[in-house]
Amino acid sequence: MTDRKPRVDAARNREAVLAAADTLFARCESPEAVTMADIAAAAGVGKATLFRGFGDRTGLIHALYEARLAPVRLATEEGAPPLGPTTPPLQRVPAVLDAVLCFKLDNRHLALALEGTGRDSPYEAEHYELWHHTLRAALEQIAGLDDADFTAHALLAAVRADLVEHLVGQQRTTREGMRAQLAAFTARVLDSPAVAQA
DSSP states (O other): OTTHHHHHHHHHHHHHHHHHHHHHHHHOSSGGGOOHHHHHHHHTSOHHHHHHHHSSHHHHHHHHHHHHHHHHHHHHHHOOTTTSTTSOHHHHHHHHHHHHHHHHHHTHHHHHHHHTOOSSOGGGSHHHHHHHHHHHHHHTTSTTOOOHHHHHHHHHHTTOHHHHHIIIIISOOOHHHHHHHHHHHHHHHHTSOOOOOO
């Protein structure tokens, strides 16, 4: 019973830190401007709490990103069509790409912060490997499509956070415009009719 309060406090602190970090990243002009000291102050905890809970700034960003990504990951790994594994590949590939794009549009600040951490290769990050593996597996089922591995990488390049930010922030491309362009591009790659997204 004596260790229950510390566990409750730690869980409460973790939620406060993640909420504070999310708010700060959403409001900042550049993800690099948000420091661990800023996050600790906004969450009302000491910097030591952050480092104990997350290791470093990159660890905190990863934790926040993964918490936001969890519902999309679950839908992709276990859900029903159009994201789930039973979906025919010509429908699943554009649906997964659309889901990734929408996630990054909804979490632009966080996606930019994560892809800009620079600690590891972005192509070895867990979330990237998830999308790449999912797309590659679907692409391998499409008759006549060569090099599913490279094609999956090329399709994912179209939804990189820095490109999404450029198109939305600099070129003022609308959300629906980006989704339509991605669907048309994916259809050309797959040599199939564009699949309308809901």
